[in-house]
Amino acid sequence: DIVMTQSPDSLAVSLGERATINCKSSQSVLHSSNDKNYLTWYQQKPGQPPKLLIYWASIRESGVPDRFSGSGSGTDFTLTISSLQAEDVAVYYCQQYYSAPGTFGQGTKLEIK
Amino acid sequence: EVHLVDSGGGLVQPGGSLRLSCAASGFTFSSYWMSWVRQAPGKGLEWVANIKQDGSEKNYVDSVKGRFTISRDNAKNSLYLQMNSLRAEDTAVYYCARDSYCSGGTCYFDSWGPGTLVTVSS
Numbered sequence: 001d002i003v004m005t006q007s008p009d010s011l012a013v014s015l016g017e018r019a020t021i022n023c024k025s026s027q028s029v030l031h032s033s034n035d036k037n038y039l040t041w042y043q044q045k046p047g048q049p050p051k052l053l054i055y056w057a058s059i060r061e062s063g064v065p066d067r068f069s070g071s072g073s074g075t076d077f078t079l080t081i082s083s084l085q086a087e088d089v090a091v092y093y094c095q096q097y098y099s100a101p102g103t104f105g106q107g108t109k110l111e112i113k
Numbered sequence: 114e115v116h117l118v119d120s121g122g123g124l125v126q127p128g129g130s131l132r133l134s135c136a137a138s139g140f141t142f143s144s145y146w147m148s149w150v151r152q153a154p155g156k157g158l159e160w161v162a163n164i165k166q167d168g169s170e171k172n173y174v175d176s177v178k179g180r181f182t183i184s185r186d187n188a189k190n191s192l193y194l195q196m197n198s199l200r201a202e203d204t205a206v207y208y209c210a211r212d213s214y215c216s217g218g219t220c221y222f223d224s225w226g227p228g229t230l231v232t233v234s235s
Contacts, residue, residue: 031216040221042158049208049225050158061223093158100219101174104158 002026002096006105012113019081021108023094028074031098038098041070041079044107045090053092054079086112115139115224119209122229129199129233135192135209135226143167143187146212146220149194151205152228159205162194163212163220172218177203199233206230 003026013019029038037057042050052061054070057077067082081088089112094105121133133149148163162173162183171183182195192209206228212220 038216038219038221042222044158049228050222051225052213052221052223055213055221055223095158095221097214097216097219097221100172100217102160102219102221104160107157 001101002029002099002103004094004096004103004105006092006094006108008108009106010109010111012111013081013084014113015086016083017113019084019088019110021079021092021110023072023077023079023105025075025077025096025098029096029098030074037073037077038096039070039072039077040095040097041068042093042095043088043090044093050093081110084110084112115211117209117211117224117226119207119226119229122207122231124232124234125199126235127200127233130195130197131199131231133194133196133207133209133229133231137190137192137209137211140211142185142190146215147185147192148210148212148220148222149183149192150208150210150222150225151203151231152208153202153205156205161207163215163218164192165218170218196231199231201233204231204233 007022039057041054044050058070091107116138149161180198208228209226210222211224213223
């Protein structure tokens, strides 16, 4: 199985500041046939199910604010929130869908400083 | 609007069985792979099982193979998870999820139900 490792486990950022979450896969999730990275990001607020933010490593899901962006390729990926808002407090997960079983990172808890 | 509602969770003794259901609306259910994903209390997410649009292909995480069975009824827009021989480590919130894109049976999820809690304890 591909192991997904996120860093840090928790993060406290001031309102309006940039938040950066990293995700590293134990093997590349870049598919050579289509040059796409099989990597998604989800946001989970307390008591709610996860919500899809980013797919193909960098494509924002419809309705997701443009302060959220995804980047990276191969084994190293980043989720960036350009200007943190109070409603962004949540746990963020990356997930690979390159090979079975699809696996998630352990999550990064984002809080307000 | 896509709407998924999971149900059927509860308290069950080790070795017992439970059947989860997910009612889908707002989209053409028969056109999508569907999955179950679980989350143990205070823990991360774990994909459990998925099923192809016509039910012809099913995949499971190793830890539930032989114990859980995923199924669907496209006429009723419903997804099911039959869970047998339950163990304490199966305790979790179980989410049904719509698979947005799948490659080789591995998918990502664009819509989730609210979840249903399964507790396995004596």
